[in-house]
Amino acid sequence: MSHVYHIGKNKKNLELRFQIIRLIREWFWAQNFIEVESPLIVKLPGQEPNLSPVKVFIHNERQEEFVGYLHTSPEYTMKKMLTAGFENIFYLGKCFRDQESFGGTHNPEFTMLEFYRVNSDMFDLMRDVEDLYNFIIGKLFKDLKIQLFKDFGDWKRISMKDLWQKHVGIDLDEYLETNKMLELCQRFGYNVGNSETYEELFYRIFLNKIEANLIEPTIVYNYPIQMAALSQVSDNNPNYAERFEIYINGIELANAFSELTDPQEQLRRLKEEQAERQKLGLDVYDVDMEFIECLKNMPKSAGIALGVDRLIMVLGGLQNINDVITLPASKIFEI
Numbered sequence: 001m002s003h004v005y006h007i008g009k010n011k012k013n014l015e016l017r018f019q020i021i022r023l024i025r026e027w028f029w030a031q032n033f034i035e036v037e038s039p040l041i042v043k044l045p046g047q048e049p050n051l052s053p054v055k056v057f058i059h060n061e062r063q064e065e066f067v068g069y070l071h072t073s074p075e076y077t078m079k080k081m082l083t084a085g086f087e088n089i090f091y092l093g094k095c096f097r098d099q100e101s102f103g104g105t106h107n108p109e110f111t112m113l114e115f116y117r118v119n120s121d122m123f124d125l126m127r128d129v130e131d132l133y134n135f136i137i138g139k140l141f142k143d144l145k146i147q148l149f150k151d152f153g154d155w156k157r158i159s160m161k162d163l164w165q166k167h168v169g170i171d172l173d174e175y176l177e178t179n180k181m182l183e184l185c186q187r188f189g190y191n192v193g194n195s196e197t198y199e200e201l202f203y204r205i206f207l208n209k210i211e212a213n214l215i216e217p218t219i220v221y222n223y224p225i226q227m228a229a230l231s232q233v234s235d236n237n238p239n240y241a242e243r244f245e246i247y248i249n250g251i252e253l254a255n256a257f258s259e260l261t262d263p264q265e266q267l268r269r270l271k272e273e274q275a276e277r278q279k280l281g282l283d284v285y286d287v288d289m290e291f292i293e294c295l296k297n298m299p300k301s302a303g304i305a306l307g308v309d310r311l312i313m314v315l316g317g318l319q320n321i322n323d324v325i326t327l328p329a330s331k332i333f334e335i
């Protein structure tokens with residue numbers, strides 16, 4: 001009966017969850033977005049060194065075996081849809097990541113909201129996110145009379161450079177090389193290795209000195225170019241990328257890009273991530289060359305992935321993702 005007890009104990013949280021999911025769809029429908037589907041099982045996962053896909057084995061009627069992976073994100077599929085002629089689209093559904101904690105802010109199976117606007121950049125998405133959040137808050141509090149945990153105040157926008165100046169007291173322009181960031185980590189007393197990447201060193205400081213201070217809804221934008229991922233280089237400063245993340249109550253909720261549409265640059269970045277995975281002793285996957293090819297014809301776009309479970313946690317004043325999921329992995333596997 002432990003599963004029934006868990007569901008019953010969290011009934012109010014789950015009711016809040018289902019209301020928020022309904023409101024997300026209502027907002028996108030009102031904005032004339034199309035809700036799309038993405039295959040949960042893919043042949044080629046992404047290359048991100050910090051993500052581990054869940055491997056699955058598929059058999060056809062002749063008992064031939066095929067290796068696939070549960071998608072960590074619908075991103076590649078959705079960009080192929082943009083190339084095929086779809087415009088403003090959103091996905092609201094499950095994603096999967098292996099080797100995640102069972103609780104806290106992670107669960108191997110989680111709900112992602114991912115959406116794309118054509119002929120847009122990251123600043124258009126910032127307005128979308130603010131409008132969506134305010135719509136959800138207004139409906140929950142005013143129309144449904146649901147008492148929210150806390151009013152976190154108005155939205156703030158701040159560049160990553162200004163954020164480091166405010167909370168760390170340094171000019172990030174001077175720490176855009178790995179050796180410089182390594183020296184900074186050592187100055188702060190972190191036990192770091194010479195083999196750590198720029199991103200690993202960056203987040204040692206960010207997670208310890210900055211993240212917990214981001215209580216109000218905050219959009220942090222323009223990331224160092226080493227952390228560009230699938231975003232384009234900033235027109236204003238080639239040392240930074242048009243990428244932003246969203247934080248509320250010290251929790252990261254979303255990651256967004258002005259999408260890179262240069263196939264050769266994207267291939268170069270993915271090859272770098274392949275090499276990093278190999279260096280770390282992780283599984284190395286082939287690059288999805290169809291995805292690379294589609295970038296040649298993909299329209300100018302901006303896209304964002306938002307963790308729905310974490311948004312529900314924030315609005316419900318909850319500290320553990322297990323409290324907003326019907327049956328989290330820790331209950332399914334009795335951890």
